[in-house]
Amino acid sequence: MRSCTTNNISFIELPIAFDAITVVINPANSWANSLTINELSRLSSKQALGKISKWNQVNLDFPDVGIKLCGPGMDSGTLDVFNKAVNGSKTNSRTDYTSSEDDNVLVRFVMENKDALAYSVYAYFKNNFKSLKSVEIINPEGQAISPSKQTVQNEKYQPLARPLFLYVNDQALRKNKKFRQFVSDYLRNISSLVNSSNYIPLPDSTYRLVDAKLYRHILGTSFGGDLPVGLTIGQAIDRSFDQHKTSAHR
Incomplete structure (x- = not known):
């Protein structure tokens, strides 16, 4: 523009x-079924760089195991929207994660790593829903909401709908x-x-x-x-x- x-x-x-930016984990992950925006920020902001590397650093109730992160590359509009919604600024992002402009790479990464977390566009989750598990996002009203046609249209899936x-x-x-x-x-x-x-x-x-x-x-x-x-x-x-x-x- x-x-x-x-x-x-x-x-x-x-x-x-x-679109609904969808946070995904491996189906074998039994602990991170829902995340708050603060927890996502704790995991993904610049302040996490080189510091947050285990699941129990995100939430004390999570296990003491390493977390493997994967996400869009630095030229991605999805990255910009996620950072603005979660971290308050398009440029507020850690850089020590596996990045790719190819959403298929993100999907395979999570499918192959039990302790992985990534986020992508809703379409790629829908195309691979049998191999991935979406994380419920706790919205500003305190409700744990999964991305879907209904929750996006009724504005419950916030702030990751766009x-x-x-x-x-x-x-x-x-x-x-x-x-x-x-x-x-x-x-x-x-x-x-x-x-x-x-x-x-x-x-x-x-x-x-x-x-x-x-x-x-x-x-x-x-x-x-x-x-x-x-x-x-x-x-x-x-x-x-x-x-x-x-x-x-x-």
Whole structure:
């Protein structure tokens, strides 16, 4: 978005799905069935670098055994979202862990190591749910919540749920009718496409608002690539209707 602003490129921001960053362990792990955000931070922040290496350092009730960490590489958007949600800053992360940009590597690492912990996108957990165990995240309300379509849509799985966006070039929409038709058709089928990819669809009522945002040609970002605290996606789109000048172009 910064590059678009710098180069005077206008765009429409369209939320299309949810992802749930999923913390996973080996099915043989019988102790870390749920974790608090503080425990995740104790394990993953810069302060843990070279210090936190055993499970009982995360929680005294856990066994005195080594912990093997695996996660996304430093260029990963998933890493940024996890660090911001858990550690308060995109750059607040320990670096002494096995990293990979390939989620399949993370999955295999956990499958092959009983004492391992990793996190990845929800789709990779869904594709490998028989070989992995998801960790329940204790949300701000004190509830231990597993990632699922229901818990993400009802906003119980917090703070590791995130919206996914489609960014569409304004000029291309205005000048190319076939491109605009392609985007419209894409949105018309988005729920089934999201489901087939094992991501989490938005509620139908929100998809109607997304289509209205395209129809009204509302430019710019209402989200900044993230969901404003305290707002649902639908509420944020409604707010954008009031904040931005619109066009009836379609």
